[in-house]
Amino acid sequence: MRERKLQDLVSVGVLAADVSRDVIDEVVAEYGRQARRSDGKLPPHVVVYLVMGLALFRGEDYEEVAARMIEPLARLGACRSGDPVPTASAITQARKRLGPQVMREVFRRTAVPVADLLTGGAHLGSLRLVSFDGTTLDMPDTPSNAGAYGYPGSAGERSAFPQLRLLTLIEDGPRAPLAAEIAPCHGKGSGERTLLAGLLDYLEEGMLATADAGLFGFDLWCRAAQTGAELLWRVGAGPELPKVKESRDQPADGKRLDQYKDLQKHLSLTLANATQSASPDMARWKFEMLQAVEKPIGPGIGVSGYVVMSNLMRAGDYEDDFLESYGRNMLAREQEGVRDGRRREQIWGYHGGGLWPHLNSTGTDFGFDPMTGYMKALSNSPDAATAFFNAEFIGKDTENNPFKRDTDGDGRKGHIGLSNFQYLFEERNWMPDQDSEGEDSIAGKNYLAAALEAATTGHPAGELPTPATAAHTEDQAKLYSEIVKSVSEVPSRLADNGFMSDSLGQISAEYMADIHRGLRPADKNEDLLYPVQGAAAKLGEQDLTRFMYVVGQNPEGYAALTVGQHAYTASAMEYHFAHPEAFVKDPRYSPTQNMEIAILDIAQNAGEIQGTLGAGRAYAAELDAGNKDAEFNDAITKAGELGESLVGIGVGAATASAVGPGAVVAGGVAETAAGEIIGSLTEGLMRDSSDEVIYRNGEEIQATRDSTFRLVEKAAQAAGDQAGTPSPHIVALVGREAEIGFGGAQDRIRDFVDGVGVPKALEKDK
Known part of the structure; x- marks a missing residue:
């Protein structure tokens, strides 16, 4: 008997602690169920506890439960000690007076999550x-x-x-x-x-x-x-889904498509979150998922599981090892099919006849090609993207290797090995697809460019660079070098897919120090002149010229590189003005004379970069009869956020105290020389102290040549002022050096751009 009383006290005590008297009284008052004084009836709050007790002590009758609870409730102050045990009839009548609404509301207010982070399985x-x-x-x-x-x-x-x-x-x-x-x-x-x-x-x-x-x-x-x-x-076999449209020729219900889009997105996010778990159960699930996608899905032979799964990978951040394993296995399947001479459609389970399944609802494509969704997944996962693109797709001596090139110029082609990047960017025939408007889809290669952006920069595609991503790894720098080299070898790889240039332009803006190194004919002490955080990409002047010339033909690519160059030029000048002997420390010359060498080298490179980009832009304008001018100028004005991010990073780890994060915290980006240049450039109208227009956007834009010289002069002047060491002498010289670089760009284009049109002139004043 004593043991039972102790059990009752504990049970009722826990119940009263979880469901407080205050909550019960509030609900009772809201529903007007308060007891009248001295009416001899059970108080409503006691009835609430008794009803919960009936569930707690199932199998016992009303009076037995009441007998268990009266004494513990009295000790807790919920009723008076010595009260008689209510009869079953009294409890029944009290429940009727209370009504179900009170119990429902008490439950709603007290049924809250109770698990903490240490609760197993929660x-x-x-x-x-x-x-x-x-x-x-x-x-x-x-x-x-x-x-x-x-x-x-x-x-x-x-x-x-x-x-x-x-x-x-x-x-x-x-x-x-x-x-x-x-x-x-x-x-x-x-x-x-x-x-x-x-x-x-x-x-x-x-x-x-x-x-x-x-x-x-x-x-x-x-x-x-x-x-x-x-x-x-879990979805059972043959789920009933609403009809979106009868065929490809009939318009879809926009509301239903939005619902499909949300469904696809949330499935993708849920699966991505699941892969991040390190629990044994999720490790087994990931293993089983990698096995399941190897099998066809659907009636008959069905499409490959990769086609279905890749469309559920477009949102969220999948765990890197899972993403790499998935991509490695998928590329192995495609490599096997390519060696067997099969088309992509055959590899992925499309056998002709009937309509292909529409597995993507984002509007960019119908999801026919599993590589498209996978590229989108990689664009969200930088580390996995870097590892994937640098991995081998096929070895030179692999049996039935179909890839041949003339690699030594003797006119004979031999088998070659390819990385995943080389295969996807240079060799793969991407499956034809359409967007929601019935136009040819560009999603596959567009997401490829976005995945390359993530792989080379260390941040998800579309995001801005930060100090945390400024230092590039050996693998990231190597991949960027391969991109530049690939476009240089066959410019049409990018020129025929200009929509990829926005990503390649942003990548290049984040490798501006590496580009400056590549354009410099000498490499002695280049780490002092152009400091690089982390690993440096190995770039040559010919490859850079051909690459930038093609990127410059696209408005977004041109804008990203232009803003990146001007941000870097001003930041580098400001650094060397603040550290006049960082590059050359010759005791026979004054610090200003030593600094002059660095500033003029930077100015000449700025001229060469702008000359190359300007030539590409002018060529695109001639092809389009000048109709793209507004697009180019608008792209520059929209690139300000990228420019400010680049200014915030600075020019290298060694310069953080001069420009970069420290300067941003102390005075803001706009108060640096680079911030001043970028702000004026992207606003489309910059004037010096004499109110002379330095750079114009819109229809009044001056020649790229003149704008470059003036911007470089302005950068040198602002850098000297910010460092507290102004030098009118150097400011007077940098324009000339930029002009030398600009003219050199025209020479390089004639030397290096073979078979690609060279513009007769740059933009003309109206």
């Missing part, structure tokens, strides 16, 4: 695990219960008791219920999917909600996705 990474759990409960066989819930059964037989259907939202780990819905076990509106609709509003961002196949419904999924929670739901 989290996946930063996500709180929740699940939908359904069951049925036998009810007392009373006429009222029979009328409300009925007797489930079939074929003329029925159960012995009425049953209700219960669906709960459970916090995994502690198995704590967060929300619940009930309904009869039969009749219209009694299914679990109907109950699920009432639970979706309890989902929230930061949760990962799982559900079994019986709960899946497309509209329910879309509603759940809108809550911000991540979803991982």
Whole structure:
């Protein structure tokens, strides 16, 4: 008996601690169920605890439960000591007076997540695990219960008791219920999917909600996705999905397409988050997933599992090892097919006849080519992208290697080995596809360029550089060198796919110190003149000239390189003005004379870069009869954010105290020489102290040549002023050096650009 009292005290104590008297009193007051004074009836808050006790001590009758709870509740101050144990009739009447609404609201206010980060099975990474759990409960066989819930059964037989259907939202780990819905076990509106609709509003961002196949419904999924929670739901065979369109020739329902797009995005994000888990269960899941994609999916032979999975990889950050393994296996499958002489369509399970499945709803493409979705995944995962592109695709001596080139100029072609980058950028025939407008899709190669951006810069494509990504690794620098060399060897690889130039332009803006090194004929002490954080890309003047000439023909590529060059030129000048003997320290000359050598070298390189880019731009303008001028100028004005980020990084690790992060914190980007130049350049109108126009955008743009000289002069002047060591002498010389570089660019184009048009002139004044 003593043991039972102790158990009752503990049980009721935990109950009272989790469901406080204050919460109960608030709810009772809101629903007007307060007890009248001295009416002899059970107080409402005691009734609430008794009802919960009936669930806690299932199998015991009303009076037994009340006997268990009265003394513990009295000790906790919830009722008076010595009160008689209420009869079953009194409890029944008290429950009727209280009503179900009070109990429902008390549950809603107290059913909250209880797991902490140490609770086993409660989290996946930063996500709180929740699940939908359904069951049925036998009810007392009373006429009222029979009328409300009925007797489930079939074929003329029925159960012995009425049953209700219960669906709960459970916090995994502690198995704590967060929300619940009930309904009869039969009749219209009694299914679990109907109950699920009432639970979706309890989902929230930061949760990962799982559900079994019986709960899946497309509209329910879309509603759940809108809550911000991540979803991982099992889908049964042959799910019923709404019809989007009858054929490719009929317009789609825009609302449904948006829902498909959300569904695809949330599936991708959920799977990406799942791969980041280090748990044994998720390690096994990743292994099984890599096995599953090797098999066809769908009726008959079906398309490759890679086609389906790649379309679920377009959003989120997949774990690097999983992403690398997936790509390695997929490329191995494609390499095998290429060696066998099969087309890409055959490799990935398209066998002719009928419509190909539309597996992508983003509008960029229909998802036919698995490489497209995978490139998008790599664009979000820089480290995996770097490793992937530098890996070998095929060895020179691999059996049935179909790739041959004349590598020594003797007119005879021999087998060659290829990296993944070389295969995808230089050799692969990308599968034809269409976008949502019925136009030829550029998504495959566009995402390839974005993946290369991530692989070479260390940050996801489309993001801005930061000091944390400024130092490039050996593998990143090597890949950038390969990109420049590849475009130089066959300019049409980029010229025929100009939409890739925005990514290649941004990459190059982040390798501006490396480009300056490559354009310098001598390499002695180049690390002092052009400091590089991390590894430096090995670049040659011929390859750089041909590469920049092609990039300069695209507005976004031209803008990124132009802004990057001017940001670097001004930052480098400011650094050397502040450290006049950083490059040359000859005691026979003054510090200013030593500094002059560095400043003039920087100015000459600036002229050569702008001369090359300007020639590419002018050639594009001639091809388009000048109609692209506005596009080029608009692209420059939009590149200001990139320029400010580059200014914030500075010109190298050794210069951080002069420009870069320290300067940004102290006075802001705009207060550096480079910040002044970039701000004026991207605003489209810069004037010096005499109100003379230095650089114009729009229809009034001056010749690229004159603009370059003036900007370089302005950079030198601002750099000297910022460093507190102005030198009118050097300012007077830098324009001439820039002109030498600009003229040298024209010579290099004539020498190095073979078979590509050279413009007769740059932009003309109106």
